[in-house]
Amino acid sequence: MPSSSPCPTFYLQSNSNRPQLVVGVVVDQMRPDFISRYWDKFGNGGFKRLINEGFNCKNTQYNYAPTHTGPGHASIYTGTTPSYHGITGNDWFDLVAMDTVNCVSDSKVTSVGTTSTEGNCSPSRLLTTTITDQLRVATHMKAKVISVSLKNRGAILPGGRSGQAYWFDGLTGKFITSSWYRNDLPTWLIEFNDRRWADEYLSKPWNTVFLIKQYTESDPDDNAYEAPFTGEEKPIFPHDLPSLRGTRYDIITDIPFGNTMTKDVALAAILGEKLGDDSITDFLAISFSAVDHIGHQFGIESVEMEDAYIRLDRDLSDLLTFLDNRVGKNKYLFFLTADHGAPSNPIRSKDLKLNTGIISTRNIQDTARYFLKMNYGKAEYFRCRIKEQVYLDEDLIAKTNFHSVK
Numbered sequence: 001m002p003s004s005s006p007c008p009t010f011y012l013q014s015n016s017n018r019p020q021l022v023v024g025v026v027v028d029q030m031r032p033d034f035i036s037r038y039w040d041k042f043g044n045g046g047f048k049r050l051i052n053e054g055f056n057c058k059n060t061q062y063n064y065a066p067t068h069t070g071p072g073h074a075s076i077y078t079g080t081t082p083s084y085h086g087i088t089g090n091d092w093f094d095l096v097a098m099d100t101v102n103c104v105s106d107s108k109v110t111s112v113g114t115t116s117t118e119g120n121c122s123p124s125r126l127l128t129t130t131i132t133d134q135l136r137v138a139t140h141m142k143a144k145v146i147s148v149s150l151k152n153r154g155a156i157l158p159g160g161r162s163g164q165a166y167w168f169d170g171l172t173g174k175f176i177t178s179s180w181y182r183n184d185l186p187t188w189l190i191e192f193n194d195r196r197w198a199d200e201y202l203s204k205p206w207n208t209v210f211l212i213k214q215y216t217e218s219d220p221d222d223n224a225y226e227a228p229f230t231g232e233e234k235p236i237f238p239h240d241l242p243s244l245r246g247t248r249y250d251i252i253t254d255i256p257f258g259n260t261m262t263k264d265v266a267l268a269a270i271l272g273e274k275l276g277d278d279s280i281t282d283f284l285a286i287s288f289s290a291v292d293h294i295g296h297q298f299g300i301e302s303v304e305m306e307d308a309y310i311r312l313d314r315d316l317s318d319l320l321t322f323l324d325n326r327v328g329k330n331k332y333l334f335f336l337t338a339d340h341g342a343p344s345n346p347i348r349s350k351d352l353k354l355n356t357g358i359i360s361t362r363n364i365q366d367t368a369r370y371f372l373k374m375n376y377g378k379a380e381y382f383r384c385r386i387k388e389q390v391y392l393d394e395d396l397i398a399k400t401n402f403h404s405v406k
């Protein structure tokens with residue numbers, strides 16, 4: 001019903017007061033203490049600029065578990081929890097399909113830009129809209145939403161159901177998409193792929209930016225808590241990428257140059273899609289996922305991780321400088337967050353006599369399974385288990401008379 005009362009000032013903002021571009025950055029597996037830990041190694045244009053010129057939200061917490069990549073990205077961009085947005089894990093058991101599914105797998109769509117099946121993905125399992133969807137809806141689909149990452153789920157979930165998402169294909173070394181979004185790659189991405197950045201980045205060894213003795217915020221490079229790359233004897237620098245890569249490109253997702261390539265494709269998207277060029281707010285979502293793989297491979301105390309953050313800091317500086325020049329200072333809104341963190345290696349903690357321990361979810365599940373069998377008969381009440389999750393056979397439970405079973 002029309003109202004004669006004045007419109008709240010919230011609705012009266014003119015287009016000139018709105019950012020022309022929102023850039024959302026997720027750093028996969030970034031712990032907040034990395035900012036202070038590596039502070040002295042950072043330049044002035046990356047993390048330090050964000051801290052010094054922006055707001056740092058410190059008292060934050062997760063209100064769901066597990067905090068994996070899929071639920072993390074979906075929660076950041078939907079603003080709600082897995083029970084609502086539906087992304088309850090990276091993988092789960094689908095009780096309708098009666099099969100294990102990935103959070104972005106979709107057999108109804110096909111790859112675009114590759115012959116591999118890496119593009120058989122979509123946001124179809126996302127049950128709520130994202131902030132990027134809402135921006136599209138609010139602008140009658142005029143706002144452009146582009147999302148990029150090495151990981152399919154890191155690109156797809158932030159882009160929502162109505163944006164465009166592009167992710168990396170380890171077979172071809174190219175960024176691809178799926179038929180959910182479009183039937184061909186945009187010209188700017190074809191040109192980006194044709195420059196063969198992945199081949200360039202894998203043509204020389206990964207060595208440290210600074211002398212290795214300057215990596216004082218990390219454990220010694222050669223230690224027992226890190227895992228070497230397949231084909232390496234020791235997890236130490238330099239990592240001989242030309243000999244380690246094989247015929248595929250997957251290893252670029254495990255090294256800092258994967259982040260740099262993600263930054264490069266983001267810059268290409270800004271130019272190619274003319275993001276932030278007019279008064280209708282656009283959205284660029286970037287997920288830097290190489291640091292997650294580095295964390296899994298070498299751990300959070302490694303020289304590799306420190307070097308990766310020194311390089312990511314430079315990539316962020318490049319990105320912010322590019323945005324200053326292209327969109328203009330104060331004309332874009334930039335945020336940086338993480339989908340989850342990572343603990344220290346528990347064996348390292350144990351060796352250091354810290355309070356720690358390793359709890360096997362498999363053992364817990366086995367105990368629960370044994371309890372069910374001991375108390376309710378020999379039937380198999382577990383239908384499926386995936387990582388921390390257990391799915392009970394609800395049909396069997398409904399049919400069972402628990403008063404009579406032994």
Ligand SMILES: [Zn+2]
Binds near residue numbers: 028340
């Ligand atoms: Zn993650």
